[in-house]
Each structure stands twice: as C-alpha cells, then as structure tokens.
Amino acid sequence: MIPFDYERATDVDGAVATVTADPDARFLAGGTNLVDHMKLGVTQPGRLVDVSALPLGDVDELPDGGLRIGATVRNSDLAAHELVRSRYPMLSRALLSGASGQLRNFATTAGNLLQRTRCVYFQDVTTPCNKRAPGTGCSALGGYARYSAILGASEHCVAVHPSDMAVAMTALDAVVVVRSVDGDRRIPLAEFYRLPGDSPDRDTELTHGELVTAVELPPPLAASRSAYRKVRDRASFAFALVSVAADLTIENDRISSARIALGGVAHRPWRAERAEEMLNGSVPTEQTFAAAADAELSAVSPLPGNEFKVTLTRRVLSATLRSLAEEAR
Ligand SMILES: Cc1cc2nc3c(=O)[nH]c(=O)nc-3n(C[C@H](O)[C@H](O)[C@H](O)COP(=O)(O)OP(=O)(O)OC[C@H]3O[C@@H](n4cnc5c(N)ncnc54)[C@H](O)[C@@H]3O)c2cc1C
Ligand code: SF4
Numbered sequence: 001m002i003p004f005d006y007e008r009a010t011d012v013d014g015a016v017a018t019v020t021a022d023p024d025a026r027f028l029a030g031g032t033n034l035v036d037h038m039k040l041g042v043t044q045p046g047r048l049v050d051v052s053a054l055p056l057g058d059v060d061e062l063p064d065g066g067l068r069i070g071a072t073v074r075n076s077d078l079a080a081h082e083l084v085r086s087r088y089p090m091l092s093r094a095l096l097s098g099a100s101g102q103l104r105n106f107a108t109t110a111g112n113l114l115q116r117t118r119c120v121y122f123q124d125v126t127t128p129c130n131k132r133a134p135g136t137g138c139s140a141l142g143g144y145a146r147y148s149a150i151l152g153a154s155e156h157c158v159a160v161h162p163s164d165m166a167v168a169m170t171a172l173d174a175v176v177v178v179r180s181v182d183g184d185r186r187i188p189l190a191e192f193y194r195l196p197g198d199s200p201d202r203d204t205e206l207t208h209g210e211l212v213t214a215v216e217l218p219p220p221l222a223a224s225r226s227a228y229r230k231v232r233d234r235a236s237f238a239f240a241l242v243s244v245a246a247d248l249t250i251e252n253d254r255i256s257s258a259r260i261a262l263g264g265v266a267h268r269p270w271r272a273e274r275a276e277e278m279l280n281g282s283v284p285t286e287q288t289f290a291a292a293a294d295a296e297l298s299a300v301s302p303l304p305g306n307e308f309k310v311t312l313t314r315r316v317l318s319a320t321l322r323s324l325a326e327e328a329r
Contacts, residue, residue, distance in 0.1 A: 002038075005047040012056070012179055012213060015049050020181050020209030027051050027211060029072060029111035032103050037116065041125045042132055052108070056213055059083065065219030068177075071110035071212045075165065076101065078109060088217060090226035090245055094168035097230045100237050110212035113166055113176065113192075116203065117159040117267075118239050120144060130156045131200045145305035147239070150313070151297075152266040157200030158303060160264055161193060162239050167263035168228050169215060170271055171245035177214040178206065184213070193268030200267070221257055224249040225324045229316055230263070240264035242313045248284075248324040255279045255288075258321075262296075265313055272296045275317065284325040286318075293317040 006028075009015035019025040024046035028034055037043045056070035059081050067083060078084055079095035099107060121127045121139035128137035140148050140158050148158040166189065174189040192204055206212075226247040232238040243263035249256045258279035260272035275292040282288045293314040300310050 002044050004038075004045055006050065007047070008050045008053055010053065012054055012211065015051055015054065016179055016181055016209055016211050018047075018049050019211070022047055023208060025049055027110075029108040030074070030106035031111075032099075032107050033111060033115040037123075040123055042116075042123060051110075051211065062216065062219075067217045069109050069215045069217070071108065071214055073109045075099070075104040075107040075109070075112060078165075079104065087220045088168075088172060088226075090228045090247060091165070091168040091172065091217075094164040094228040094230075094243075094245060097228065097240075097243075098164040109165070109215055112163050113169075113189075113212065113215070114204065114206075115163055118147065118162045119159040120147075122159065131159060131196075134199070134201045141303070145303040147241070147264070148303050148306050149266045150300045150302045150306060150309050151262075151270055152195045152268070153301065154196045154198065154200070156198050157196035157267065159196070159200065159267060161203075161266070161268050163269070164228070164230060164240060164243060164263060166193075167240075167243055167261045167269040168245040169217070170261035170269035171226075171247055171259045172217050172220075173259065175216045175218075176212055177216060178210045179213045180207070180210045186216075189215075189269070190271050196267045203267075221247070221249050223251070223328075224257065225327045227320050227324055229320045231312060231316055242309055242316055244313075244316050244320045246317075246320050246324060248279075248321065248328065250284055250325060250328040253283060255282050255284050258292075260296075260317070262313060262317070265309060272317070274298070279321075284321070284328075286322065289318045289321040289325075290314075292321070 026045040028048040028050045056072045060068045079092045127139040176187045230243040240263045245261045247259040258276045262270040275296040278292040
C-alpha cells in the first residue's frame with residue numbers, strides 16, 4: 001500500500017474543512033470498501049480523515065414519525081434497531097441481505113451509500129475503465145457482463161450500483177443530509193445518484209469535501225406492506241443479480257400507493273416509476289403486476305451475457321407484488 005496520512009476527526013465541521021482543503025483527502029468510515037480499493041490500487045488518497053468517532057451514530061425518531069439515521073450507524077445496528085424492524089422491515093431485510101455479519105458490523109450508513117461499483121474491471125487496475133480512469137474505455141462492453149446494467153447505461157459505462165440498503169431507502173423516499181463548508185443541504189436519494197452518461201467517474205451529486213451526516217426516512221405509510229427480495233448467485237455473501245424493494249398499500253381492493261425500486265439493474269438504485277404509475281389506482285391482479293413489470297422494462301438494453309436479467313427482473317418484480325397483495329388480503 002502507498003503511504004498516507006491518517007487522522008481521526010473529532011468534530012463535523014473540522015472534518016469537512018480538512019477534506020475540502022485537500023484534494024487528495026478522503027473520508028474514512030468502516031473502511032470495508034475504501035481500504036480494499038487502496039490495497040488494489042484503485043484509489044490512492046494521500047490523507048484519510050476517519051469520521052467513525054464523530055457524533056453521528058444515533059438513530060432518532062423525528063416529530064412526524066420518520067427516522068433520522070446518523071451517517072456512522074453500523075449496518076448491523078441499523079438492521080437490528082427496533083424502530084427499523086417495526087416500521088421499515090424492508091430496510092432491515094435489505095441490510096441483512098448485504099455482505100456478511102462481520103462486514104455489517106463495520107460498514108456504516110454513509111459508507112454503504114457511497115460504496116463503489118463491484119464491476120470486475122473497475123477493481124482490476126490492469127484493464128481500461130472509464131469510471132476508474134476517465135477516457136480509457138469500458139472493458140465490460142464486449143467483456144464479462146453478467147452483473148452489468150440493463151437500464152440507464154451509456155456507451156461509457158454499464159456498471160451497476162451494489163448497495164442493497166440504498167435500494168430499500170430509494171423505495172422509502174429517503175433524503176440524504178449533507179454538510180459542506182457552506183452549511184447543510186438535503187438531497188432526495190432518488191436524485192443523489194447519477195446515471196453514467198459521459199462521466200461515469202462521478203457516482204453521485206456530492207462534491208469533494210461534502211460529508212453525509214444523516215439519512216432521513218419519512219414516516220411509514222399506514223397499512224402498507226413491504227418486502228425486499230434479492231436474487232444472487234449463492235445463498236449468502238453475494239451481490240444482487242437483481243433485487244426488488246416494494247411497498248404497496250391496498251385500500252378498498254385497489255392499490256392506493258406503490259413504491260418500487262430495483263437493484264442490480266442500473267448505475268443507481270432504479271426507481272420503477274413506470275410500474276408505479278401503472279399500479280396506482282389499479283386492481284391488484286396477476287395481469288396488473290405483469291403489465292407493470294413489462295412497462296418498467298420496456299426500455300431495457302441488455303448486453304450479450306446478461307439478457308437473463310430482463311426475464312429475472314420481470315419475474316421477481318411480479319412475484320414480489322403478488323405476495324404483498326396476498327399478505328394484504
Ligand atoms: C466481500 C464483500 C461483500 C459485500 N457484499 C455486499 C452486499 O451484498 N450488499 C451490499 O450492499 N454491500 C456489500 N458489501 C459492501 C459493504 O456493504 C460496503 O463495503 C460498506 O457498506 C461500506 O461502508 P464503510 O463504512 O466500510 O465505507 P468506507 O469503506 O469507509 O467508505 C466508502 C466510501 O464512502 C465514503 N464515505 C464514508 N463515510 C462518508 C461520509 N459520512 N460522508 C461522505 N463520504 C463518506 C468514503 O470516502 C469512501 O469513498 C460487501 C463488501 C465486501 C467486502
Ligand atoms: S462498466 Fe463502468 S466500471 Fe465497469 S469497466 Fe466499464 S466503465 Fe469501468
């Protein structure tokens with residue numbers, strides 16, 4: 001590993017000021033993603049500012065019944081939190097489907113949101129990759145594409161976002177709270193991540209030095225049912241091929257609210273707006289669910305090697321909605 005400076009931050013504004021002033025500095029939380037990348041040579045920060053001791057480790061109930069999750073709350077603590085399990089079971093399930101117990105004990109809320117793609121070429125510094133080294137090309141195009149995107153990709157990058165937690169939080173309309181030297185700003189998670197376009201090296205709308213301080217969840221919808229389903233190559237310790245986070249409310253035999261996000265299919269957690277539009281106000285039948293899945297997938301462009309994801313997504317989405325509707329009866 002290349003030598004670097006390390007310091008443990010003791011106050012939020014100090015951490016923000018230090019990283020903002022040094023283009024070579026990075027925030028360090030659990031280190032389960034960043035340190036791996038340093039070992040692989042994917043990134044070589046000159047200075048790490050450890051934020052894990054900052055006072056951002058609480059989960060607080062908001063006056064409206066929502067939840068404020070501090071940036072340094074560990075994934076295992078968040079999954080086990082009583083208010084998360086009772087009010088946002090989908091989020092708890094998404095967290096528990098990610099990584100291993102040991103990793104979840106270290107991984108943090110902000111670190112999980114900001115982990116980078118698992119595209120094998122991104123992690124292999126001997127190969128061209130526009131995300132790691134802009135302008136060098138994309139090795140996944142014409143290469144190994146089993147895990148690549150089927151929605152929203154560009155000719156410059158076909159990588160997918162790896163986080164399970166972020167998919168559930170996208171369906172739950174989470175808002176990311178960010179501190180910079182200019183103060184706080186709030187970014188809906190649906191607008192936080194970028195599609196690759198012609199600059200896939202930028203994953204999010206954050207600028208250098210901005211610190212995620214919290215994620216806020218609005219109050220859960222009364223009488224809604226939710227689920228997180230993840231399909232992966234083996235039963236544990238694997239990233240999603242496809243995942244579905246869905247939250248459905250059925251009143252008087254009609255769907256009054258559908259909130260859906262897909263994982264493993266795009267450069268960001270994919271809010272399934274077309275499916276939601278079709279479902280809202282509809283009678284929850286097998287045909288409705290299949291039509292909603294088809295509507296969402298009408299704009300897919302799979303690659304040789306990941307066409308199976310189209311059928312898989314359609315089936316997992318329909319099956320998830322069907323089981324939620326059955327639960328609601
Ligand atoms: C073998 C393995 C399997 C895994 N499987 C899964 C899986 O199935 N599903 C899944 O979702 N994840 C999985 N993960 C990823 C794991 O969840 C992430 O590594 C972890 O969530 C990252 O959190 P961290 O706190 O360790 O982040 P770090 O590694 O410390 O940081 C990650 C990034 O976030 C930035 N950062 C951290 N905190 C802040 C902040 N407050 N503000 C601004 N920037 C910040 C850092 O600068 C860095 O760029 C797996 C990881 C491994 C190693
Ligand atoms: S898909 Fe994106 S991350 Fe993977 S090689 Fe291409 S540019 Fe790099």
